[in-house]
Amino acid sequence: MKELAIRNGYVFDPLNGVDGEKMDILLSGGRVVEKVKRGAEEIDASGMAVMPGGVDLHSHIAGSKINIGRLMRPEDHRRDQVPKGRVTRSGVGYSCPSTFVTGYRYAQMGYTTVMEAAMPPITARHVHEELADTPIIDKGAFTLMGNNYFTLKYVRDGDMEKLKAFVAWLLRATRGYAVKIVNPGGVENWKWGRNVHGLDGNVEDYGITPRQIISSLARVNEELGLPHTIHLHCNNLGVPGNYQTTIDTMDVAKTIKPRDERKTTIHVVHCQFNALAGNNWMNVRSGAPKIARYVNGNPHVTLDLGQVIFGDTTTMTGDGPWQFNLWNMTGNKWVNSDVEMEAGAGVVPYTFKPNNPANSVQWGIGIELALLVKDPWRVYMTTDHPNGGPFTHYPEVIAWLMSRKARTDAMNAMNKAVMKRTGLIDNYREYTFSEMAIATRAGTARALGLEGKGHLGQGADADAAVYRVNPTQWRPSQYKELEKAFSRAAYTVKAGEVVVKDGEVVATPTGATHWVNAKVPEDLEKEFIKDFEADFRKYYSVSLRNYPVEDAYLPAQRVHAAGGASP
Amino acid sequence: MDKLVLTPRGFSRVPLEAEVITPDAFAGKSVKEIRALRVHYGNREVEMSEYIHVQGKVADAPVDQLIVVDGDARHIKYIGRGMTAGRIVVQGDAGMHTGSQMSGGDITVAGDAGDWTGAEMRGGLLRVLGDAGNLLGAAYRGSSEGMTGGCIIVNGSAGSEVGSFMRRGMMVVEGATGPFTGVHMNGGEIFVFGPLGRRAGAQAKGNGGFIAALGGAREVLPTYVYEATYAPGFMTLYMRQLAENLGVKHAARYIGEPLRRYRGDMAIGGSAEILVAEKGAP
Numbered sequence: 001m002k003e004l005a006i007r008n009g010y011v012f013d014p015l016n017g018v019d020g021e022k023m024d025i026l027l028s029g030g031r032v033v034e035k036v037k038r039g040a041e042e043i044d045a046s047g048m049a050v051m052p053g054g055v056d057l058h059s060h061i062a063g064s065k066i067n068i069g070r071l072m073r074p075e076d077h078r079r080d081q082v083p084k085g086r087v088t089r090s091g092v093g094y095s096c097p098s099t100f101v102t103g104y105r106y107a108q109m110g111y112t113t114v115m116e117a118a119m120p121p122i123t124a125r126h127v128h129e130e131l132a133d134t135p136i137i138d139k140g141a142f143t144l145m146g147n148n149y150f151t152l153k154y155v156r157d158g159d160m161e162k163l164k165a166f167v168a169w170l171l172r173a174t175r176g177y178a179v180k181i182v183n184p185g186g187v188e189n190w191k192w193g194r195n196v197h198g199l200d201g202n203v204e205d206y207g208i209t210p211r212q213i214i215s216s217l218a219r220v221n222e223e224l225g226l227p228h229t230i231h232l233h234c235n236n237l238g239v240p241g242n243y244q245t246t247i248d249t250m251d252v253a254k255t256i257k258p259r260d261e262r263k264t265t266i267h268v269v270h271c272q273f274n275a276l277a278g279n280n281w282m283n284v285r286s287g288a289p290k291i292a293r294y295v296n297g298n299p300h301v302t303l304d305l306g307q308v309i310f311g312d313t314t315t316m317t318g319d320g321p322w323q324f325n326l327w328n329m330t331g332n333k334w335v336n337s338d339v340e341m342e343a344g345a346g347v348v349p350y351t352f353k354p355n356n357p358a359n360s361v362q363w364g365i366g367i368e369l370a371l372l373v374k375d376p377w378r379v380y381m382t383t384d385h386p387n388g389g390p391f392t393h394y395p396e397v398i399a400w401l402m403s404r405k406a407r408t409d410a411m412n413a414m415n416k417a418v419m420k421r422t423g424l425i426d427n428y429r430e431y432t433f434s435e436m437a438i439a440t441r442a443g444t445a446r447a448l449g450l451e452g453k454g455h456l457g458q459g460a461d462a463d464a465a466v467y468r469v470n471p472t473q474w475r476p477s478q479y480k481e482l483e484k485a486f487s488r489a490a491y492t493v494k495a496g497e498v499v500v501k502d503g504e505v506v507a508t509p510t511g512a513t514h515w516v517n518a519k520v521p522e523d524l525e526k527e528f529i530k531d532f533e534a535d536f537r538k539y540y541s542v543s544l545r546n547y548p549v550e551d552a553y554l555p556a557q558r559v560h561a562a563g564g565a566s567p
Numbered sequence: 568m569d570k571l572v573l574t575p576r577g578f579s580r581v582p583l584e585a586e587v588i589t590p591d592a593f594a595g596k597s598v599k600e601i602r603a604l605r606v607h608y609g610n611r612e613v614e615m616s617e618y619i620h621v622q623g624k625v626a627d628a629p630v631d632q633l634i635v636v637d638g639d640a641r642h643i644k645y646i647g648r649g650m651t652a653g654r655i656v657v658q659g660d661a662g663m664h665t666g667s668q669m670s671g672g673d674i675t676v677a678g679d680a681g682d683w684t685g686a687e688m689r690g691g692l693l694r695v696l697g698d699a700g701n702l703l704g705a706a707y708r709g710s711s712e713g714m715t716g717g718c719i720i721v722n723g724s725a726g727s728e729v730g731s732f733m734r735r736g737m738m739v740v741e742g743a744t745g746p747f748t749g750v751h752m753n754g755g756e757i758f759v760f761g762p763l764g765r766r767a768g769a770q771a772k773g774n775g776g777f778i779a780a781l782g783g784a785r786e787v788l789p790t791y792v793y794e795a796t797y798a799p800g801f802m803t804l805y806m807r808q809l810a811e812n813l814g815v816k817h818a819a820r821y822i823g824e825p826l827r828r829y830r831g832d833m834a835i836g837g838s839a840e841i842l843v844a845e846k847g848a849p
Contacts (some may be wrong), residue, residue, distance in 0.1 A: 074709035375683065 002228025002496055003028040003036040003364040006464060009045030010471050012437040013052060015446065015455035019434045020471050025050060027462035030495040034458060043454035043491055043498070047470045052454050053112025053463030053494065055444040058231075058269050058304050059385040060316055061102045062116045062130035062141065064123040068335050068347045069096040069314040069386070076314065076349075079281070088505050095349075095386040102507045103135035105392055110465025110489035111443070112511075113453050116141040117231070117269065117384075118318045120343040121148070123544070124174035128553040131513050136499050138453075138463075138558070142231050142515035144318055146181030146213055147188045149341035149539070150532065155216045156206045161520075164220045165528035168518035168562070171226075173548035175515040175557070178228035178448070179221050182318035183235055184213040187344040193544045194320040197237055199248050206215050210235050211252055217264055218253045224518045225259040226565025229267045234274045237322050243287025246274040247294045250301045259563065264301050267447060270306025270384035272366040278421075278566075281358045281529060286365045286422035292372030295379070302447050303373070304380040307397050308359065308365035309389025310414070312351045317387065320344035341539055352389070357417035364422030367400055367407060371427050376435040377443045394440070395486035399429040401439070403476035433471045449560070450514070465489045515555045518562035568633040568654065571601070571623035575638045579624055581609040582662065583618055586645035590632035590653025590672060601625065619643075628654045630674070636661070641681070647674045650691070663700070666693045669717070682726065683707075688736060690717040697795050701726030701745065704738050714738070714755060720813060727764065730757050733776065739815055743782070752776045752839055758809070760817070763843070768831060773838035779805075780843045781821050791831035791841055801843070 006025040011018050022155035023360040026036045060066050070077070077092035082101050084090040091098035097105065106114055114134075119127045119141040131139050145151050145167065154163035167179060185196045185203035192204055199211040218230045234249045236242040244270065268274065277287035295301050296395035317323060320336055323346020327334035330350060352359045366388070372525070373379040381401065385391035399406040404427075411418050419425045431439065445454020452461035488503025499507045520528075536544045551557070569777045571593060584607040587593075593601050602616035615621065626632040632653040636646065644662040646657045651671040659677035670689035675696070680702035685693045686707055705728050706713035713732035724742030731747070733755040743761035752771040756779070763780035766788055779802070802821070809818035826842040 072709070075707060075711075076709070078707060078709075 004043065004462070004493065004498070005036050005497055006043045006045050006050055006466060006491070006553045009048050009050030009466060011050045011456065012100055012433050012471075013456045014434050014438045014442040016457045025456050025464060027464070027493065027496045030455050030462050031116065032458060032460045032462055036162045041498075043466065045466045045491070048490055049433060049466050049467045049469055049471050049485075050456075051110070051467070052441045052445070052456050052460070053465055054106075054110050055113040055237040055441045055448065055454050056106070056111055056382065057115050057444040057448055057452065058117045058378060058382045059391055060117055060387070061114060061134060061385070062099065063119055063127035063314045064337065065118065065318070065345050065347060066096055066376070067126070067130070067520050068337065068345070069316050072333055072335055072347060073314055073349060076312070078202050083318050085505065087508055093392070095312070095390050097390075099130050099133040100135060103137050103508070103511070107492050107494065107500050107505060108488060108503055109392070109394055109486060110340070110467065110492050110500075111137060112140040112463035112465070112494050113450065115139065115177065115448065118142060118144055118180050118345075119174060119176060120144050120318070120339040120345070121170055122175070122340055122547070123551045124344055125553055128513065128549055132553065132555050135508040136494055136505070136511055138511040138514060140177035141175070142180035142555060143170055144180050144182060145170065145217060146184040147186075147338040147343055150535070151213065151217065152188060152206045152208065153490035153535075155212050156208050160216065160220060161524055162387060162528050162531065163216060164224060165191045165520045165524050166532065167217070167220050168224055168520050169525065169528065169532070171516050175513065175554060177515055177560075178231050179217055180231045180233075181214065181217060182233040182343070183237065183322065184210040186210070186235055187269040187318060187320050190320040190324075190344055191338065198235060198245055199252070199484060201235070214249060214252050215256065218256045220267060222256055222259045224520070226516055226518060227560055228447065229262070229264050231259075231267050231269060233317065235267050236377070237273050237317075237319055238276070239280045240276045240280050242282040243275050243277055245291050246271070246287075246291060250294060250298065254298060254300055256300075258300065258416050262449065264302050264378070265300045266302070268303040268487070270382065270387060271303040271369055272306040272308065272362060272388065273384075275365050275369060276362075278288060280421070281375065284358050284361050284421070286361060286368055288365050288368035288372055288416065292369060295373050296375070299378075301381070302378045303369070303466065304382040304384070305366045305370055305397075306382060306384035306388045308363040309360070309383055309393040309396065310347065310352045310354045310363070311389065313348045313386050313389050314347060315381060315387045316345065316347040318343050318429065320346045322346070323348050326350065329396030340541060344358065354414035357421075360415040360418040361413065361421045364411075364418040364424045368422050368424050368427065370423075370431075370439070371429045374437040376431075379439065380444050380447065381439045389535070392487075395483045396438055398440070398486050399479040399483045402436055402482060403479035404428060404430055405477050406479035416550040424537050430476055462493060463493050464491075465493040469554065512556040512558045514558045514560060515554075516560045516562055568631050569624040569626040570633045570635060571598075571621065571625055573634060573636045574620040574622075575636070575640055575643060576618055576620060578639050579618065579642045580746045581607075582642050582644050583608050585615065585619070586648040587615065588634065588636070588643070588646045588655070589648065589650040590626070590629035590634060590655070591649070591651055593634065594629040594632050594653070595627055596625060598622070598625060600698075620655075644681070647672075650674075660697070666691075669693065678764050679723070685714065685717075685719045686715045687712070688714045688719065692717065693719045695719075695723070698723035698742065699725040700739075701728055702731065703729045703740075704733065704736070705730065706732035707749075711751075713751075718813070720815065724761060730755065733757070739809065739813070741815065749776070749778045749839070752778070756805070758805070760815075768839050768841050770835055771832050771837050771839035772835065777840040777842055779826070780841060781824065782844065783846060784841070784843045787829050787841055787843065788831060790834040791829035792833060794828045794830055796825050796827045796845060801844075802826065803808045
């Protein structure tokens with residue numbers, strides 16, 4: 001059995017209350033253990049920071065959307081070509097990296113678990129094919145449900161039991177990990193060229209509101225006891241003044257009773273795009289203080305940033321109508337995608353420019369959200385890859401959060417609107433190493449309900465990252481060194497195996513795909529299937545038998561039980 | 568200038584990708600080091616000296632480096648790619664992508680140049696004494712930014728999609744152009760002294776960009792509207808500059824020439840202009 005000892009590092013393991021203590025981390029058989037045999041492989045981590053492997057809970061790395069991005073952006077690939085290495089395959093990078101490069105680059109930053117944030121059920125096979133081709137990292141995918149015909153139908157009929165059966169069945173059929181909702185009702189209306197403009201807008205042909213969709217799915221999510229909360233992309237994304245919609249949306253889930261040990265009931269994704277104050281893009285201001293005030297007073301909410309990175313990127317969301325707006329604004333290339341009965345999507349390349357007042361304010365909002373929300377366990381660092389920017393820029397975001405000087409230097413180089421229309425200039429908070437570990441691994445793992453991830457306690461998965469930065473000597477003015485350390489981990493360990501050494505990939509094992517096996521009573525399932533089959537036969541382009549993903553698509557899988565039942 | 572002579576060891580049907588042939592890559596190296604630079608021969612990476620004989624003097628700075636490619640270089644791609652300074656003279660034909668993404672210095676091709684010559688050019692001067700291929704000064708596939716600066720002069724004719732997605736800079740073709748000249752054009756100037764190809768300026772947004780069809784046009788797209796016939800003063804300045812400073816001798820004959828102005832592409836609400844010499848108007 002392969003054994004490994006990471007010796008003398010400064011360990012940051014917030015889930016177990018370890019804050020920079022000098023200790024050894026011992027790994028054996030893919031788990032963290034108390035003892036290893038003499039002669040185990042050793043890593044000398046003295047003077048370095050040791051953390052659990054990074055966990056990214058919102059990133060677009062596989063499936064039809066990112067693939068549309070890959071197809072429509074040859075110029076993106078051309079700028080970032082990755083040659084074949086000793087153990088690595090060739091590929092391309094930047095905003096729509098190939099699957100292999102995605103795996104390598106996450107691992108190089110010390111990340112070992114990444115969640116694909118939007119999987120339309122009918123393209124689940126495609127998602128899993130690409131996930132299977134994404135090496136090293138563990139992964140999972142969130143199943144899109146917010147605009148699915150069956151969701152809307154059961155919400156209209158008020159049939160919560162069937163909705164529950166549907167959610168459970170669909171997660172199993174698509175090998176999904178969580179319930180993803182994108183602009184509930186809006187994407188359905190987009191089929192008729194319209195949108196919804198707020199929580200109480202009308203969803204065409206169903207006579208229901210986004211509020212009903214969110215509260216129903218949130219309730220069902222908790223009743224099924226799914227490990228993660230609903231994963232929600234709010235209505236009115238990218239509309240200045242939308243912070244109020246966001247707060248109202250969070251409030252919808254306030255009265256939902258969470259499953260046993262978890263206190264949260266809603267996760268709001270890429271909140272930066274939903275924290276805009278002002279009336280239009282000319283006078284857009286930061287709505288982050290208002291959102292943060294709500295989040296600080298309400299423990300049922302978690303959010304991630306969707307931080308903006310300046311430069312050329314490819315925006316892609318399941319929010320079809322928003323992507324249409326963005327195309328109108330930019331005149332760039334645009335692909336619109338309609339997914340039968342289930343979802344929609346759009347892809348538009350976009351360049352965030354530092355001299356653009358609105359973009360600089362957006363940059364400020366992301367950072368401000370992270371700094372104003374007091375509980376680090378409820379705000380997570382993401383760039384909503386690749387919407388705010390490619391994930392490879394995480395080290396920069398880490399530097400901005402941990403060093404006020406890094407922020408000030410960045411702000412001095414961009415439009416002054418960031419100083420006038422956000423409160424960032426008056427914010428002196430700097431993340432500690434421990435808080436950073438929470439925002440990038442411990443907190444995200446807890447939010448996802450991934451018990452073996454995000455910590456280094458006994459029995460945890462043997463996923464760890466060693467960074468070449470001495471936390472006892474580091475000062476915020478040395479943010480460039482921090483950036484360097486986090487972009488190229490000294491060591492990344494995945495399932496007890498060293499996969500990255502000095503920032504270079506040295507091994508490419510297969511990571512597991514995580515999914516949730518949720519169950520409802522058998523008679524309810526039968527009743528649901530009967531109803532489901534009839535509609536499916538009438539309206540779908542495939543037959544039901546060809547719909548669920550077979551196990552062959554998941555070469556390595558980890559099944560999680562819902563509601564504490566055995567999987 | 569220090570002169571370095573590169574002699575291809577004969578023509579090859581397998582292309583040689585040699586983006587290292589730039590003053591930037593050569594300057595400051597010894598001739599031995601230059602011979603050992605890596606090029607791609609088909610799918611193999613080889614030393615340059617295997618297919619090209621190198622002899623001469625190397626300059627310390629790119630700006631003082633003159634590279635003469637002496638012989639048929641039709642099979643050599645990417646000559647002068649991304650160069651920033653210095654000079655390259657190709658005595659015969661040059662292959663595809665010659666001078667692509669160059670931002671300074673100058674390149675002269677005595678013979679014909681292949682497709683994608685001067686693609687996504689940023690600055691500098693590129694002169695082709697023979698004909699140029701398709702996609703002269705164009706944007707690479709997918710990119711929305713083609714030529715953004717510099718000047719391309721072709722004494723002969725050019726192929727299709729000349730100056731696609733052009734943003735700024737100047738392009739002069741003394742002969743004819745193929746279809747879709749200035750497609751997606753978004754700024755910059757294209758002068759064509761021979762007949763202008765069909766569907767010129769399709770999807771052009773404008774931003775001050777124009778195509779001057781001094782040798783007339785076979786057709787103008789119906790999405791371009793005729794506005795006026797006039798002899799603009801700025802054209803006199805251009806023609807004088809072309810004739811006196813850029814060696815386009817017969818440009819002087821077009822001073823004061825009446826031009827028909829068309830504006831479009833209306834299909835996308837563009838404001839680009841096609842100026843067609845009255846004599847050759849469709």
